Amino acid sequence: MTVTIKDVAVRAGVSPSTVSRVISNHPRISEKTKRQVRLAMEELGYHPNILARSLVKKTADAIGVLIPSTTEEFFMNPFFPEVLRGISDVARREGFDLLLSTSDSNKEDVKSLKRMIHGKRVDGVLLLSSRMQDPLLDVLQDHPFPATLLGRPQSGFEIPWVNNDNVDACYRATRHLIDLGHRRIAFLCGDEALLVTQDRMQGYQNALKEAGIPIDRKWIYASSFMEQGGYLGMMRLLATSERPTAVVASDDVLAFGAMRAAGELGYQIPDDIAIVGFNNVKLAEMSNPSLTSMDVHIFELGKTVAELLIEQMRTHKLKEKSVLVPSDLVIRHSCGALNKITHQN
């Protein structure tokens, strides 16, 4: 049925090992046999069984991508396809397949990871988010295996990572609003257990402190990274007796939700309320008004995290060479900074 290396060997009149050598471009092999074998492969329509090869070589030529257990939320955020594009770009270039693993719960998450690691189906794994007490990191601590984290590990965990300096980035985002004269600045964020949320909140608070603005917990609203979360958060913020004049959203999707809520209640952006988002997804530029957003360079994050993993897999050294991808604020119309100058975009 399936044509194996033996069939090719018979047809070419050589031994299986010779065929194997031709496939792997072994140096000491005569041109003549090479031709014969290649011809036989062609005629028989031979294709190597990667499974069998992997079994003996102990490499799978694939890397596992662990989607966070909040799969739905993650898939629906424009962040996902963009980071995946970066990952798949280098994976393809370097000859690796991508094994996607989604999960429903945190427990399933751990199972997935264990299966990937021990099942020998991948040579390394990419973790696409990190939270406090992340059980995935515990697993990797127990069973050393090439892995790279998109985000920041909790202190105490040794794993190469790629991240933005989220504290500083959110400091700058908040600072932008302060510089524009705002003092009542709210903060919309996702799951507080996520380190990215904690870091950005820290940056937000740092900026307030520096400006001598007291931090008011009433003005911090945490939900999930979904448009709905931003919408509800904004509704609540606008209902407070002393409503904020500006909002830092730790994700563009939250910002869009917030804009929708503000719009429905008749508030003008940026005149009544200014908004700055995070990630600078494609849509930020197209929304109305266009959204000022911190560009974290998603595509590059994806590329870099994949590159780091592959390097780690190849050298087999846990080179502690983690990468901080720079971020920069893209100023558009949602904060009013541009209005004073010109009306573009």
Next chain:
Amino acid sequence: MTVTIKDVAVRAGVSPSTVSRVISNHPRISEKTKRQVRLAMEELGYHPNILARSLVKKTADAIGVLIPSTTEEFFMNPFFPEVLRGISDVARREGFDLLLSTSDSNKEDVKSLKRMIHGKRVDGVLLLSSRMQDPLLDVLQDHPFPATLLGRPQSGFEIPWVNNDNVDACYRATRHLIDLGHRRIAFLCGDEALLVTQDRMQGYQNALKEAGIPIDRKWIYASSFMEQGGYLGMMRLLATSERPTAVVASDDVLAFGAMRAAGELGYQIPDDIAIVGFNNVKLAEMSNPSLTSMDVHIFELGKTVAELLIEQMRTHKLKEKSVLVPSDLVIRHSCGALNKITHQN
């Protein structure tokens, strides 16, 4: 190093085959040995090598997802994450991993597919788009292998598929504009070699014909499924001496580009020009004005195409049970239909 079934066997004082039986829940095995073996597995931290298992069982418990060769374009369209979410949902539920395969060119495409099929790394493949003279279908014709197509195969190819009735859907979208009184209706679409493009164009033309409106090639603009394509297309359409009063965009992303172009040139939507889009991506509801769009039920498309594949893999029958997913027009503000009644979002 890695703990194998043999190690477990030694530890539990049984033979490897017994361990294997415990793993696969063989019926005739004593409770006592089961416990012993399970204990040994636990103590040793054993995890089965899936590769080895797959090699002998000839199933990989994974399905391959072939991203079209226009990878970048595909990734950037909100269609992608949503269809992938549907696919991964059922894959996870049914216990399959997802092997993603991207490619740069059509030739690489074919290579990828062949590698997937012959490499025995997946039990079936999902093709996420279909074009005229699709070489991928040729490959599948030559080497029968479980596969399902998202879209419509060219006639003559036997492959289960999941699709919308795109001719009818686009007929209805166009008809909506005609019913609103429009006669000068343009059509923005992606790559004309894609069958989805051809079908939707056919529907557009059918509606015009039925209404006695001549078809004018000047008003059909084909580019790629990117915002930029819609933008440029709209620019061109608006520059024609007799500009259209309405546009059918065969993809929401094109519609967004078109809206941006119209906005920049000072045209009001829907007053100066009405726009109807396709796919009803999340963003359609949030854009300004909100976009009237044909909901093709992306998530369900993904679910269904995966379910069909899995069924095919299990029964090993190429049951010619393809599925047509219904589509329905979601009327919002970009065509002016709602304005006559009320102003909701």
Next chain:
DNA sequence: TTGTAAGCGTTATCAC
């Protein structure tokens, strides 16, 4: 330069 044979970690077929 090429062939022989052992082995990768499983499962399946036969025995007992």
Next chain:
DNA sequence: GTGATAACGCTTACAA
């Protein structure tokens, strides 16, 4: 119920 033993399709010493 459980244990040998032979595959699965490939790579890789070691020989020749």
